[in-house]
Amino acid sequence: MTESANSSPSLLETAHRVLPGGTFGNTAAEVIIVEGKGSRVWDQDGKEYIDYLLGSGPMIIGHGHPEVTAAVQAQLTRGTTFFANNPQGIELASVIVDAVPCADKVRFASTGSEADAFAMRLARAYTGRSKILKFEGGYHGYSDYGLMSLAPKQPGNSSQPIPDSAGIPESIREDILVAPFNDAVAVESLIKENRNAIAAVFMEPLQRLIPPEPGFLEAVRELTLAHDILLVFDEVVTGFRMSYGGAQQYYGVIPDLCTLGKAIGGGFPLSAVAGREDIMALFAKDRVSADRFVPQVGTLSGNPIAAAAGLATLAILRRPGTYDRYFETGEKLMSALSRCLDEAGLEAQVVGAPPMFDVVFAGGAVRNYRDTVRADAARMSRLNALLKERGILKGENKYYLSTAIDEVDVKQTIDAWRGAIDQLAAA
Ligand SMILES: Cc1ncc(COP(=O)(O)O)c(C=O)c1O
Numbered sequence: 001m002t003e004s005a006n007s008s009p010s011l012l013e014t015a016h017r018v019l020p021g022g023t024f025g026n027t028a029a030e031v032i033i034v035e036g037k038g039s040r041v042w043d044q045d046g047k048e049y050i051d052y053l054l055g056s057g058p059m060i061i062g063h064g065h066p067e068v069t070a071a072v073q074a075q076l077t078r079g080t081t082f083f084a085n086n087p088q089g090i091e092l093a094s095v096i097v098d099a100v101p102c103a104d105k106v107r108f109a110s111t112g113s114e115a116d117a118f119a120m121r122l123a124r125a126y127t128g129r130s131k132i133l134k135f136e137g138g139y140h141g142y143s144d145y146g147l148m149s150l151a152p153k154q155p156g157n158s159s160q161p162i163p164d165s166a167g168i169p170e171s172i173r174e175d176i177l178v179a180p181f182n183d184a185v186a187v188e189s190l191i192k193e194n195r196n197a198i199a200a201v202f203m204e205p206l207q208r209l210i211p212p213e214p215g216f217l218e219a220v221r222e223l224t225l226a227h228d229i230l231l232v233f234d235e236v237v238t239g240f241r242m243s244y245g246g247a248q249q250y251y252g253v254i255p256d257l258c259t260l261g262k263a264i265g266g267g268f269p270l271s272a273v274a275g276r277e278d279i280m281a282l283f284a285k286d287r288v289s290a291d292r293f294v295p296q297v298g299t300l301s302g303n304p305i306a307a308a309a310g311l312a313t314l315a316i317l318r319r320p321g322t323y324d325r326y327f328e329t330g331e332k333l334m335s336a337l338s339r340c341l342d343e344a345g346l347e348a349q350v351v352g353a354p355p356m357f358d359v360v361f362a363g364g365a366v367r368n369y370r371d372t373v374r375a376d377a378a379r380m381s382r383l384n385a386l387l388k389e390r391g392i393l394k395g396e397n398k399y400y401l402s403t404a405i406d407e408v409d410v411k412q413t414i415d416a417w418r419g420a421i422d423q424l425a426a427a
Contacts, residue, residue, distance in 0.1 A: 011044060026056070031393070036063030039404040041393060049393035050409050050416075054400035057237055057262035057356075061316050062404025068266050071312035072305055081303050089302030092310050096264065096274055099245050099314070101254045102233075103274035107283050108302040112236035112261030113141025115271040116202075118296055119259050120145055123200035123230045125294045126279050131198045133177040133190055133229075135159075137369025138204050140234050144168045149178045155370065159186070181207045181368040184219035191227050200230040200257075205247035206238055209352035209398065210366060217253040224256075230279065236261035236271065241355045244318055263317075266309030269300065322403060330354020330401050332410060340417045344425035356400050359383065379424065386420035 015029050016022035022029035032044040039062050041051045054060065061068070075088065093106040109115045120132055120143075132145060136159040140146035144163075149155075152162040161176040177194060179186040181203075191198060201224050205217055224231040232255055238247035239260040248254050257275030264270055273280075273296075281287040283296045300306075316322070334350050334357050341348040341359065348361045360366055361376035384394065392413060394400075405413075 027053070027395075038062045038064070039402055039406065039409050047391070049388075049391050050405070050413055052392065052394040052399040052401065054402055055267060056395065057241070057400050058265060058267045060241060060263045060400075060402055061266075061313055062402045063267075065312070065316065065404075067316060068309050068312040071308040072266075072268075075305050075308040078304075080305055081300055083299060086302065086304040086307070088304045088307035088311060092264070092270075092302075092307040092314075093272075095311060095314055096260065096272060099318075100235075100239070100258065100260070100274055101245055101248050102256065102258050102276065104277035105280035105283075106272050106274045107280065107296050108307075109271045109273070109296075109298050110269040110300050110303070110306075111141070112234075112259065112271050113143055113146060114298065115236065115259040115261060115273050116141040116146050116234060117143040118294075119232050119234075119257050119273045119275075120200065120202065122273065122279060122282055122294050122296075123202075123232060123257065125282050125292060127199040127228070127230060129197055129199040130175045131177055131194055132175065133179060133187065133194075133198050133201045135181040135203055135207060135368075136178050137181060137210075137372065138202075138207050138234070140202055140204075141236075144172045145176060148172070148176045151369075155373070180370070181210055182213045182216050183368065184216055184223070187220055188223055191223055191229065195227075198227070198229045200224075200232045202232045202234065204234045204237065205251060205253070206242065206353060207369075208372075209356060209358055209360075210368065210372075211353060212251065213367065217251050221253050221255075230257060231255040232275075233258040235259060237356070239263060240314060240317055242353065243323055263313060264310045265306045266311075266313035268303070268306035268309045270303060270306035270310055317403070326401065326403050327354040329405055329410065330357070333357075333399070333401070333405075333413065336410075336414045337417055340414070340421045344421045346421065346425055352398075354401065356398055358394075358398050382427070383420055383424050386423055387416055390416035390420055392416045392420075 011032055033041050034044050035042045039050055041049050096106045097103045124130055136149045139150050147164045148161045150164045159178040159180050161173040161178050177190050179190055201220055205212060221231055233248055235246045235258045240263040242250040256279060259273055261271035282292055282294045285293050331354050338350045347363050348359050350357055351360045351366050361379045362374045
C-alpha cells in the first residue's frame, strides 16, 4: 500500500497520456485502486475505503476471499484457458441449472453485454421476429440494441428508442420498442400495436434501483405468454444477489431466458445465457435446422479460472443463513441512511433493495426512469465526494453491498453518512 504512494502523480499522468479521458471508461481517473481485502480497498495513496463500488458488483463476497483465491491458484497451475469444455465450466453450468428457476441449459460468454446480445439474437431466432421491447432507463450492455434509452437526455412525451451513444446506426431504432418501467398498460398497448413483431420483452426485473411494483412482473409475464413473446430477465446484477436463485426466485416470476454476469465469475470475466431447453437448443448445431442455428462462441467462454472463482463464490453464497444476514445488513444500512437524510431535513429518499440501493434527492414516488431524472444530480455528486473524503467508495448512483460488510463497517459507514449529510445540509 505504501510502496506505490510516491508513484501516484506519475501513474495518473500516464493514465491521462495513454487512456482517453485518462480512464478505462468506468470510474474517474483519480481513483486508482491498488488493493482489496474483504470489505475494503486501498488507493494508490494508501487511503482506505469501505468498498460499496464492489468492482461494479462481482465482488459480492468481498475481495480476496481465501476460498476463491485457493480455487483460482489451484487452477492456475493446471492451465488458464483451453477453448474446450473443462470440468470447472461444466460444474458451474450445473450449479446454475440447480439454482436458477428458468435455467434448463446454460451457455457462457465473458461479459454481461455479450450475454445480453446473445440472448436478444436467440429470442429473435426462436420467434422469427425482430423487435425487442425494453424499458426506459434499463441497461442491457453496450451493444447497438442494448444501448437504447438507458439515459435519454430529452426523453420527449412518450418513451421511445433513443441511442445512448454516438455511432449507433439509425436503423437500430426500428427494432426497439421502449416502455416506462412499472407500466403494464403501456406494455400491453405496445404489444397490441406491434402484433406478431415482438420477439422478446427484455428487462431488469429490478431496474437499476427501482423495484417492480406488486403485480407488474406478473402482468408482463401474462402478456408475453398470451402473445407468444419471450420474456427475458437481465439478471446480470440481480442474479445470485436478490436471492440464490436471483430476482426470478425472489419475486416468483419465471422468465423464458435470463442473462447472468458479475457474481457468477467471482471477480473474473464470465457471463451466461440460461433458459428453457427448447429455446437454448438453437445454440446446438445438431439439434436444429441450419436456418435456426445460432452460433454462440467466444475465445474465453467458460474460462476455467473464472469458472473456478465463480464456483467458489457460489458455494459460499449458498451456505445457510448467508442471504438472511446479507439482507439484514442492507436493511440496517438503508434505514440508517434514511434517518440521516430525514434528520438533516433534506428532500431525499433511499431507493433500492438491501443488496443495492442509493439516495435519490427528490420527493414523490420513484417508479420509473423519469422519476429519477427529477433528482438533484449535483447534490448527489457533492454527497459522493464528501463520502469519498470520509473513506466510503461507491458508484455514482449505487451502493453495492458485499457479504463481507461487518458491524464495524456498518458503524463507520453510518458515521460517515452523518458527517457528510450534515455538511451537505449546512452548505
Ligand atoms: C443489468 C445489466 N446488464 C448488463 C450489463 C453489462 O455487463 P458488462 O459490463 O459485464 O458487459 C450490466 C453492467 O453493469 C448491467 O448492470
